[in-house]
Amino acid sequence: MEYVGHVPAPPLDRFVDDVYCLTGVPRHRWMTVPPMPSAHLFVNLSGPVRLRDSDPSVPPAVFADGWFMGVWTRRFHFEYPARVRLVGVHFKPWGMSPFVDLPAAELRDRWVPLDAVWQRSWDRIRNRVGDTAPATEALRVLEEELRSRLAEEPPRGLDLVRHAGGRLEASHGALSVGALTDAAGVSGNHLATQFKAQIGVTPKRMARIYRFARLIVSVDALRPVDWSELAQTAGYFDRAHFSREFTDFTGHTPAAYLALRRRFPPEKGFPPDNGPMPAD
Template identity: 30%
Template sequence: MGGSVMLVRTYVPSAPLSSHIDMFWHMEGYAPSHGKELTLPDGTVELVIDLRGSRNVLYDRYGRAIDLGAAIVCGPHSEPFAIDTSSGTSAIGIHFKPGGASPFLRAPLDELHNRHLDLELLWGAGANELRDELAEAGTPEARFRLLEARLLRRYDVRLAERHPAVSYALRLLDEPGEPLAIADLTGRIGMNPDRFLRLFKSEVGMTPKRYARLRRFQHVLGLLQAGGPADGAALAAACGYYDQSHFIKDFQAFAGRSPTGYRPAADRHPNHVVL
């Protein structure tokens, strides 16, 4: 941590925002000795605002730099990407629930899959105005209240109602263990498979099969963080993989490294890995 003190606050907004948002977060003083962190995918959307007004530099899975403004949207990802931590962090963000960003971004989430965008492209001048207001607010609590009020203004009720088939599928696919076969899933839903696929991709940002694989991958990270089985075969079995090679292949696809090479950053979410 380079001698710095990291302060992290979180806040769960009230309804109706709480139906779409997992939490607001606020981070100050994060200045690690390493210059980059790999961010592992979880299939959700993240909105990040640098309170200093600094530009955000990200790197895709091939190491190519992505130069963005101070307020950005990280679309629903199924690929890892890296963030620049060399200059420290002073930021506020929104972690949306799966499919929860649509009423605020007003864009089909499949168009944002594995993409990073300046928030200004979606919100216009309001994105920079929000950043300036948040920077001036001063305290995390004041910033949370301001962010909540601004999101309520942007809340599009017409896009807030998720299709019941997608809500039902998300509940089933979030259950731990071996993912439900998509044919079985569509059979339970009783909808034309092609129509269901289009609905799910538009509302969540990716196919149900890929989303199910990501949720299982996140279950693996949760077990690793909690001190779960160190043996690869035991870990694979605990997370519903039919064999260890399948487990390793999936882990490498989402983490860019093998399970034995996974080293989460200290004091961070298990999705953050030191580079």
């Protein structure tokens, strides 16, 4: 498949890591996605996509148009259609807040239909993009939609969360909550309340996800992997805790994950986040 993406121009870049267009025939239909430090918007322009939570008590879902997802704290699975045509947004963890009128907690670990959040937006985007518009045009249309949805005034508390979250991002989750609160000049309870309001998770949970993301990006499946060294560099100082969290987030032990990566290397041209993996 072809992945075309870029960082949007200001002011969107304060809230969005990238907008992208994904087209073509998938090499693998079912994929597993571990927790990553982002929220998502998917605008589906092809066949239905199936989503399945790793929590078996949550019923699966099928989307023919599009969906929003907040930050996930556990892995989930999705099935591509036979041919993919999709435009999407990787929001920063706090980045969805000024675009949607929903509490962040209602989007955490959930997928919500696009038109339930942005009414009639799928038809508008679909009519402008059609079946043949190039990726650059699809991304331009999506950016226009984002600009039209951006709140004139940021939600209360967003600036605090954006700055504290930016420090977590820069440190790959290595900063303690105490260091964040000292830098922000607020109490731990206040910071946690604002994080839950704007992201849906606490600063401590967000730091865990950033730490895990750093470790995953550091894995080079083409070389021998020293898991102890990678774990320590990422901030895991308890090997048993690292192993439990890794297995919980990916569904695989570190050794099984590495074997999977070696059997199914990422497609050329895709962002090297090592996040989504074939559901083996």
